[in-house]
Amino acid sequence: MKASVGLNRYAIEDWEEATEFALGAEKLGVDSLWSAEAWAHDGATPLAYLIAKTSTLKFGSGIFQVGTRTPSLVAMTAMTLDSMSGGRFILGLGTSGPQVIEGWHGIPFRKPVTHTREIIDICRRIFNGETLAYDGEFWGLPLSTERGGTGLGKALRSGAPVCPELPIYVASLGPKNLFMTGAFADGWLGTSFLPEAAETFLGPMREGAESVGRTLESVDIAVGGTVRFTEDIEQAAEALKPSMAFQIGAMGSKTQNFYADAYRRQGWADEVSKIQ
Incomplete structure (x- = not known):
């Protein structure tokens, strides 16, 4: 890594x-x-x-x-x-x-x-x-x-x-774009990503890669995240809420927000609805 x-x-x-x-x-x-x-x-x-x-x-x-x-x-x-x-x-x-x-x-x-x-x-x-x-x-x-x-x-x-x-x-975030990424890109820049729901992203990319005779291993996975050094986990989580709320609630509309949709597909639909 x-x-x-x-x-x-x-x-x-x-x-x-x-x-x-x-x-x-x-x-x-x-x-x-x-x-x-x-x-x-x-x-x-x-x-x-x-x-x-x-x-x-x-x-x-x-x-x-x-x-x-x-x-x-x-x-x-x-x-x-x-x-x-x-x-x-x-x-x-x-x-x-x-x-x-x-x-x-x-x-x-x-x-x-x-x-x-x-x-x-x-x-x-x-x-x-x-x-x-x-x-x-x-x-x-x-x-x-x-x-x-x-x-x-x-x-x-x-x-x-x-x-x-x-x-x-x-x-890429949506299934079609992830499929295209797996088929044609050298790497994936992941965001709105939770390791527990990795297959939400990796599945479509794997299908895209296999559609052109490649494997998912041929796509470099580069996933971003926020790192904080602290002994207070709750305070660290609280500090992230404004930026996540902006991404889910403001980086798009209720009818089209790729970040919100990504979290919904990972099982956080209720939380997304509350934020929006």
């Missing part, structure tokens, strides 16, 4: 402190550090800053939000960070949700699993140095006249060094 840590998921107010945090993690032998993006700092720039300060620590985007960047820009950013770090970057993708994607970015939130799958496919082609020609539901490259283009687009190949081994992880 490897240990990883995360930066503040909402906003980094002290960059000196963030640097000390990364250097301390590296000194302790932590495997990787992850940077999130919601509606404050973007997920890539902090990683570039900290990559320049470190030498062995891996860095991951946890996550780049699907739909906020073109697939080619996702690939370009990932390849740049991978080159800057000497191969220490992990590309993490996630769908986010309509409240952020439509509320903050003004982009329609639809068919997130299909959208994620297409971005993975396009990124892998770019990482492999292929000339990019793609015809999907969301993305057509080059953009054809049928899709509203001028017809002048050219099929291009990245000028950056190829990086076919650059890993792609997916943060």
